[in-house]
Amino acid sequence: MSEEKKKQLNQPFYTEEIDAVLEKMETTTEGLSTNEVNKRLDDYGHNQLDEGKKKSWLSKFGDQFKDFMIIVLLVAAVLSFIMGDQVEAIMIIVVVMIMAVFGVIQEAKAEEAIEALKDMSTPNANVRRDNTTKVIKSNELVPGDIVLLEAGDVIPADMRLIEAASLKIEEAALTGESVPVEKNIAVLDQEDIGIGDRINMAYMNSNVTYGRGLGVITGTGMNTEVGKIANMLAQADETNTPLKENLNKLGKVLSIVIIGICVIMFAVGMLRGGHDWIDMLLTSVSLAVAAIPEGLPAIVTIILALGTQKMAKRNALVRKLPAVETLGSTDIICSDKTGTLTLNQMTVEEVFSNNETIEANEEIPLDNQTLKIMTFCNDTKISDDNTLIGDPTETALVKFGMDHGFDVVDELRNAPRVAEIPFDSDRKLMTTVHQLADGKFLIAVKGAPDELLKRCSFFDVHGDIKPMTKEQQELILTNNTNMAKQALRVLAMAYQISESIPEDMASESVERELIFSGLIGMIDPERKEAADAVKVAKEAGIRPVMITGDHRDTAEAIAVRLGIISEGQHEAVITGGELNEMSDDELAKRIEQYSVYARVSPEHKVRIVKAWQKDGKVVAMTGDGVNDAPALKTADIGIGMGITGTEVSKGASDMVLADDNFSTIVIAVEEGRKVFSNIQKTVQYLLAANLGEVLTLFIATMVGWDTLLPVHLLWINVVTDTFPAIALGLEPVEQGIMKLKPRGRSSDLFSGGVLSSIVYQGILEAGITLGVYMFAITYPVHSGYEAIHADALTMSYATLGLIQLFHAFNVKSVRESIFKVGLFKNKTFNYAVLLSFVLLAVTIVIPGFNDIFKVAHLDAYQWGIVFGASIAIIPIVEIVKWVQRKTVYK
Template identity: 35%
Template sequence: MTGFASAVADRPTAPAPEREDGLTPAEAASRLARHGRNRLPEPAPPGPLALFVRQFLNPFIYILGIAAVAALAVGQLPSAVFIVAVLLLNALIGAVQENSAHRSASALRQMIRGHATVVRGGMPIRIDSEEVVPGDLVLLASGDRVPADLRLLDAQGLAVDESMLTGESLAVTKAAATRSAEEAPLSERHDVCFAGSTVTHGRGRGEVLATGLETQIGGIARSLGSARLSEPPLMIRIRQFTWQVAAAIGIAIAALAGLMGLVGGYLPQEMAMMAIGLAVSTIPEGLPAALTVALAIGMRRMSASNVVIRKLVAVEALGSCTFICSDKTGTLTVNELTIARAVLPGGTAFDVTGAGVRPGGAVLGERTERLRALAIAGALANESHLDYSGGDWVSEGDIVDVAFLVFAKKLGLSLSALRAEQRRLALIPYESERAFSASLDRRADGAVLHAKGSPEKMLALCTAMETAAGTVPIDRAAIARQFEALAGEGYRIIALARREGLGAAEHLAEEALGGMTFLGMVAMIDPLRPEARAAVAQARRGGIGVAMVTGDHPATARAIAADLELIDGDGPVVTGPMIRAAEPGGEAALDALIQPARVFARIEPRQKVTIVESFLRAGHFVAVTGDGVNDAPAMRRANVGVAMGRGGTDVARDAADLILTDDNFASIIAGIEQGRVVYNNIRKVVALLIATGFSALLLFFLTVLAGLPMPLTAVQLLWLNLVANGLQDVALAFEPREGGELDRRPRRPDEPIFEARVLRHVLLAGTVMGLLAFGLYAALIWSGHAPEAARNLTLMLMVLFGNLHALSSRSETRSVFAMPLARNPFLALAVPAAQLLHVGAMYVPGLSGVLEIAPISLAEWAGLLCLAAVLLGVEEAAKALERRRAGPVSRPGPAARG
């Protein structure tokens, strides 16, 4: 049975009038109040107590806990109490920050809302899927997520993916003619579509049976607890890094104990306290909290750039992107197709003025019956709606179909009168695989078939053409020259045809789709987004390759790509048939064809996956943008899937890692920039914390080698971590962009957190701080100062080091004096607050006693500031050398350049 025959056979013989018109707005509102919103309850976020307890599940915390027990065992009650107090404070801060991140993620999820098309009051409207109510008449199309359980009234080639409900991987064909029993298995209920499933092919219309928790998936949701979210690779690598650091600390403690035994002269209690102090000093307790903050800030900043993160991994992954395979329509262009020219067989052309949905504008030239027939075919082989409502024109449906309705209005045709005169008997909806749509319409003198689609498809179906002299055999070569010329100007070409003399046909045999008469073609224009050209250029400057992948004609794709400056005007365009021809040659032949290209036209859905796989083999970290069902496989295959939030289908959004709320290519580039900023900040935090820990490690080993008493007590070391890094590391996560992030090569996707530049920074800064601190401490001891007095000054020096180092860590190459503090007010407050906190503790009775600190003289202040300035000077010199080594801003090489 053909598509027409199936459409007629599945049509209910006598649908109730209220089903045809849907619910009234008043009745819909009443049912919404009665049944509630159509949604499932979200998993409850962990409570405050659970978040608090979770902060203790960390190897650093385990080591600190052991240190507290050890301190208590050797009689150091103040040290044990202080360690426990710091643990509790750290857990409290971490719980507050994680709770804030949960709220941020929940707020961003609210921006990703599903939609459904329903008929209310006789008019199809698009509403939030949460507003669907029982009794609503829902229209389904390819790519839609089924919003509720519904019983079909119509089904035209409808196939639905129910794998999320039944586990069946193949799409299920649906039909409205039969009625399944309520007790039938879900997989055998072919007249029902279930909430959460997705339409893979065809069209349908159904009445809602159940919403929310009353749906089949709602029943499952009731039986399940809260879902556990999987962790992104970044957090997994950080956890591995954490365990590696913890292991290194254990080795260092063992080495220190062995060294103390070799040196001799240390009592067991002193050795225990030295080991406790080493553990406390080298643990970067603030790392997990700082990372949580950095990622949450990245999500918020990307949201401000119109990029909504669905999966946290995208915060890291987007910044690693080296290649973008971008859809054209709606991403690089504005997605507002307008018919700009109509061309009839023989070459007669009509220019059309006006743009967008509003029918303002006119068709220039003498209006002929042939032009009218062209417009009628476009208006009837059509699934969209155009109406005047609320003082403006409102459209619903595919943009190509809407453009034909606007064109008909510009010719003065009444859409309602036209549909009344030629009542639809059956419809073949447009699908990308068939490349055309058609309508079988009954009029007074019999049935007429109207069709529109790609010029190649229409020419294959036509044997005649309509000219001023009448119907004559088709001149395929002449018509091909016409649409090649139009496509070369950047137009999208749609051809139209009809077949008359079908008598009183109620359905058509397959052969009726041939033997048609070619009516002409229209040239549509979808202009580039104003910012698209600059965004593509910016991406290429940052070493990010850009390719345009489209189903349009090669000449159209070439014209758009040339306007974008992706290629020259005569640059190569790889087509779907070319990829098909290269497939027998294997991956080598495909790579030789695909990898040098930047424009792909007439591409089929499976070929998009082939293109992505080829660029992956070239070593790229690939992002794919898309809005339709046919884009979902390529988005899943890519490293990062980017869906359109406004015009995209539910299937595309489900397959994506992130969503563009404005469907704009420039927003991807802004998101990549923010992703790079987030990762840079994570590296800065890691370098800050590890450098401080390394300096303490060096201080302890040098002290033991010199046979000196413990340089800082365990309590002092905990206090040092609190005031030297406790606020500053989190404040670094708020660091804004330095500038030039998009002028540098992308980082390698497999690059570790602790890479060469971070290692150099840690060794340099940690060594300088450790040596200067040891030099001060040893000089004080050897000059006769009591250990308590030497520790007091050494601790103050380490606090000064921590604050200056935090300021210097804002950039790996830029001078601290070239970065205004006002750009990061959090750090501007954290540094003086930490310093004042330590100074204030010197004057607080009780606290000063526990910390064993006391006020220092002006002369001592001057000496300490001079030593601290040495660190700043060394880091400034290192940055100058780094800038000289890097030379001008790194540009992408030929292999990375787009």
């Protein structure tokens, strides 16, 4: 499509008269001719969304190797091959390949959003062409087509309405507003208004719930509002998760350390003399390879996968593995109101009748006149299984009656409808006429309180009909105002008893001299558990932010009821119109001020998420509608709704709530915090162990000792770096984890005392291992140098392996004592340590393995020294933790 054609469609048609719109679209109410349609199909294309570019499996596989940690591992594999250590190299390559395949599988479902948008399109549309009405496929529609609308239709494209008879369109999936919008054809004055306020427009994929209409298509395919969302989805950048950033940072730190080790080792060795430069280079490289925790990426993946399984059991379905950990670092939860914090179901909350206020949970007499009017003056269809079909507002009235024991079907059978005046958006009233058993007729009227009250000459209090007075009007208006302040949608009920069916069924003749009966206050109520979830989130230092397409007053009232903001905190609420007046920089500066956003569009949601991210926050976005999809994809973690959510929102999200329950997010946050804590423990354990190995070899080489052989390092890494490290990922959640503030984006895997613990614990491991070696060669048990060296070598090998297994108990908590956390609480961990010990001991105690590993048998005395020295790390670290708790963490 040419830029000129795009410009023709991207105009604020809602600000123009119908004739002007028809002229611009070069059409008439008789419709386009077949020849003109074919021409426009060539010019504008079909009414469908672009598929976008799809990555091939090979491309996705290649993308996995762009991760910095993976690059470091591949370099390590190459160096291992150069050194002749094929076993180590093959192990690293296997780990990398498994990681890459796993990543491709996870990405396979990541780009389903646009496909889901396409599937939502209505298959057929009623179109006026060549002055006749035809049913055609919606993808054949073109700008300028005249489309007929009636209740039950899905809007096939964006259009300017040119006729609207009691037309109501439900736009929740696009705007987030739970109540169907009453449409009309009046010209709007403002250009810069949100989608939800464009009452003379109808938008693709919204639903007609009531009435009928006629519209001229002003946008098709990618030039519709849904098309804009699809374009935003295609262009949205994938946000790097905190975990990916942490692992990349870890990879860079390790690279610097590795290069430093190689350079220092080579330089010192050459300066000391006595070594061939090739031998020194190989020794330096072997140390560098020893510093790399090659199993870490795979172990992290396993920990995340185990986390997803636990979350799935609690109704949080994770689509992308890093999302598990990201939840734990969340600072902000931007939540869509409708269907997430609320039920997305209009509900009667309060009734004012007989000059009394009745709460929804209170009893109401079955002969209450207001109860009868709200269910009689109603177009809701009741199926055989009592399913209610119709406008959400009207179904809410019928449901209220049925819930309070009013047999609507039986009552209507005894008082059938014989005439009606349909709802009209101008007079804002609806009237039905029912024949009563005594031969008289009930005229039931419902509508806007201000309009209906003008037509009431009397009022009813328990059947006592009295003339309307000024005092009574003030009482009614006061109750109306009180309901409105609670953000309730208020409808008034009135009636009249007639001796016959009115001959003239005009509003002026029938809707007059009415008897006021009562007021009904309705709202889309908050979920019962949502307020508790908001409270827990706040205690965890997480800020809930509500984003909705509803009006400001409704949004503020719900936010107060949920505890998101306090009563009277008006400055914390902002509308989409006010957002439009702000630049991105200004919004970023003022973002901390706002907790509630009303009347927003999809573009606003993305701006809000990005503003919080610019403020350094980790942002989670929940949502269920099409309009939420771009923000879900932009956020650090997008959370879709499994029951009420569209396939679009699910496809764009990282996690889906199977129960649509906001409180499930809090459960998932706790699991995410536990996962990160366990990953931190794993990193601390592995890097402290690797540092201990490197320092042991480095110092021994510098002083001329042969403490460890390459095969020893390899076996220790295989045995101690695998099973205990994975088992640490199964550690139960630590007490008080939900009382801590979020880590935020600035924290990393080394924060919270982990880095200092790695350093001193690595030094401690190396010191104890070298101490055992020194003791063995200084105070030999056997005579002869060869025997002494073999014993010392074996004892240092056994000590380095065992000290890492005992140290695994230390890292069950970074700060707390292991006796408080539970020394043997994690059974899987206990078995993992036992298995690793057996695999280590086998190489020493079982004949045949001695030759392979070049070690000697140890007697009880030597084993005693090894065990005593190895287990010493537990009390030493416990003492350090105690000092830290009394000083640093106090």
